[in-house]
Amino acid sequence: MSPIEARDLTKRFGEAVAVDGVTFSVRPGEVTGFLGRNGAGKSTTLRMILGLERPTSGSVTVDGGPYADLVAPLQQVGSLLDARAVQPGATATDHLLALARSNGIGRRRIGEVLDSVGLGEVARKRAGTFSLGMLQRLGLAAALLGDPPILVLDEPLNGLDPEGIIWFRGLMRRMAAEGRTVLVSSHLMTEMSVTADRLLIIGEGRLLVDSDMVTFQREHEHEEIRVRTPDPQSLRSRVVGAGGTVRDLDATSFAVSGLDGPTVGGLALRAGIELHELASVRRSLEDAFMELTAPGAQRAPAPARPVPMPARPVLADVSPTRPGLSDGDPAALERPATRFRDIVRSELIKFRSTRPGPLIVAGSLIAGAGSALLFADSTARRYPDFDVDERRLFDPTLTILRGRTVLEVTMGVLGALAVTSEYGAGTIAPSLAAVPDRDRLLAAKALTTAGIALGTGLAAGAGGFLAGQALLARRGVPHDTLRSPGSARAVLGSGLHATIAALLGLGIGVHTRSTAGAVSTLFAAEWLVPGIGPAFPEPLPALLTKYWLTEAGASIFVTRPDPEVLGPWAGLGVMTGSTAAVFGSALAAFRRRDV
Ligand SMILES: Nc1ncnc2c1ncn2[C@@H]1O[C@H](COP(=O)(O)OP(=O)(O)OP(=O)(O)O)[C@@H](O)[C@H]1O
CATH class of the missing domain: 3.30.70.980 (YebC, transcriptional regulation domain)
Structure with missing residues (x-):
């Protein structure tokens, strides 16, 4: 079994056929050049190899099985699809650290790979300031992180200067000489003729040439x-x-x-x-390539040749790690499968290294506590004018926690950003290549987001409550303490409410994939729907007030019974149920969709 095998691989986008019945094997110990014009189907094929896109028909295996079944993906396959897929605010080290952590790779390896690609000096610089050539080097560093026996690289030469190209050629040759499998796509025939041992040429989705380079040169040059x-x-x-x-x-x-x-x-x-x-x-190879791939050129699919397997890879530490294929290789046995804990740690690094995340938390704490103080102050000023009924119904806890709306939106945005920032920057592809189990990736994102939102909600709620009540007490207005009926629940509710809002945002983010779309949806859920509710005839306004997810969820803060709203836990239950429905549908979509 070759390290990479495609059989009748086909991908359709609607009516368009991007990849059309492609069959090939990629062998270890060689650089295989995957050549084609723009739009020929190279990237689509590579994305299917990496499990990022689902074949319409046919199959592709890596190390004997689907990519999704790899136990420690980065230590088995190193990939580079789009060098620009980085969070601009993350440093080179953080970018690699998030990937490394997800697969349990130690921090020491990051310095090594950065040095090996010549980026040691800019390890602490933000990736957003890198040139395209530097980003390609960073992408190669990411591919090399797990010292994998298989490399899949999409146009890695783009943006490299002549010195970089020579360096890259040497690197690929060295990797192949070590027994690794190197599949590298390009649209440059001349470059591949000096880098690759084997050639796959694809045109309009069909495999046109599957040949070793020497034979191809003899036939065409x-x-x-x-x-x-x-x-x-x-x-x-x-x-x-x-x-x-x-x-x-x-x-x-x-x-x-x-x-x-x-x-x-x-x-x-x-x-x-x-x-x-x-x-x-x-007649140059470039001429041959241009003729072979000319649009509409007469072509028949290349025959699927049986590929003899060369000797086993030379390096012990680059052998396959899939259980059952490792032949008792000690290096393979040392590699543990990716652990959920590591994926969560990776998500925390992503959160810390993308600028909006920590800013949103800081802003939420200030806004949560600040709005509580503002409401306390305005209540204290108005309280002397309250009539008897108003004083009887006065709920100091609820007044103070009115800032929850701000928190609901900011935590929703925080949750959405956990996925939309990845789609926006394109890092979702490397993230999924590192963690192909989509359920686990989304679960890790949910857990991280929920943890941060719970902490933020509790801190903002408790801070706002304590500061606000202290202000009311100082101004001689009735106030609550944490021991007052319902107050502790309301403060705890602030944390739960923020957590549910964050998970709702995450679910919406998976659906919209864009931050702008997620934010608009959150604003509609928070303000638009409850805002226009009263314009409709009864019983819609009453129903919305009682059962609309954000309105129902807010009842967790109510300390005095109110017949117009649901009980606190029932209300929070409605919000939780609605969020679970959104999140569940998001999980189904995330599992199903390409990239
Ligand atoms: N998500 C998509 N939806 C619709 N069409 C797509 C999608 N992805 C790729 N295609 C189409 O599939 C064809 C092959 O695209 P692909 O990106 O695989 O080509 P490529 O050989 O990698 O080209 P390039 O060298 O320009 O990157 C193109 O016609 C492209 O427009």
């Missing part, structure tokens, strides 16, 4: 005679009759292989055919 004549038909038949091979160039010219210039000239002279041009030119 040679001298040929270019002939221009007003009577190409006659000369062509004479050339073919003399054993030459003809390749049409345009209406009046063709190229001849297998005969030399004087022979072709002699044939023309003897037949009395006028010649306008007779020249010997070297």
Whole structure:
């Protein structure tokens, strides 16, 4: 079994066929160049190899099974799809650390790979300040993190300067010499002719060439005679009759292989055919590539050749790690499967290293406590004018916790950002390549988000409550303590409410995939729907007040019974149920969709 095997791999986007019945094997100990023009289907094929896109039909295996089944993905396959897929606010170290942690790779490895790609000096610089060439190096560093036996790289040369290209060639050659499997896509034939041992050429989704480079060069790189004549038909038949091979160039010219210039000239002279041009030119591999992949070129699918397996990889520590395929390799046995705890730690690093996350938490704490103080102050000013009924119904806890709306939105945004920031920056692809189990990735995001929101909600609620009650007490207005009926529950509720709001945001974020879309949806849920509710005839306004998720959830803060709203726990239950429905549908969508 080859490290990468595609069988009849097909991907359709609607009517368009991006990859059309492609079959190939990639062997260890070689650099395999995957060549094609823009839009030929290279990236789609590589994304299917990495489990980021689901084949419409056919299959592709990595290390003998689907990519999703790898036990420690980064230590088995290193990949680079899009070098620009980084959080601009994250440093090079943080970018790698988040990936490394998810697969239980130690921090020491980060310095090593950064040094090995020449980025040691900028380890603490933000990736947003990097040139494209530096980003390619960072992407390669990410691919090398787990010292994997298989490398899958999509156009890694883009943006590299000449020195970088030479360095990259050397790196690929070294990797192959160590027995690793290297699959690298490109649209540059010339580059691949010096880097690759084996060639796969894809055009309009179909595999056109599957050959070793030496054979391809022998077949396509040679001298040929270019002939221009007003009577190409006659000369062509004479050339073919003399054993030459003809390749049409345009209406009046063709190229001849297998005969030399004087022979072709002699044939023309003897037949009395006028010649306008007779020249010997070297046919480059680039020419061959352009002709083979010309739009609409006549083509048949390349035969699926049985690929003999070369000797086992040389390096002990680059052997396959899939259980059952490791042949008792001690290096494989040392690699533990990815642990959920590590994925959570990786999510925490992502949170810390993307600028909006910590800012939102700080802002929420200030806004939560600040709005409580503002409400306390305005209540204290108005309290002397309250009539008897107003004083009887006065609920100091509820007044203080009115800032919950701000927290509900900020925590919702925080939850949404856990996924939308990944889609926005494109880091969702490397994240999923590192953690292909989508349930576990989303669960880790949910747990991290919930933990941060719970802490923030409790801190903002308790801080706001204590500061607000102290202000009321100082101004001689009735106030609550944590021992007052319902007050502790309301403060605890602040944490629960923030947590549910964050999970709601996360679910919405998975659906919208864009931060703007998620924020608009959250604002609609928070303000638009309850705001326009009263414009409709009863009983809709009453129902919305009681059962709309954000309104119902707010009842957790109510300390005096109110017939218009649900009981505190019932209300929070409605909000939890609605959030669970949104989150459940998000999980289903996340499992199903490509990337
Ligand atoms: N998500 C998608 N939805 C619709 N069409 C898509 C999608 N992804 C790719 N395609 C189409 O599939 C075809 C192959 O695209 P792909 O990105 O695989 O090409 P490529 O060979 O990698 O090109 P490039 O060198 O420009 O990256 C293109 O026609 C592209 O427009």
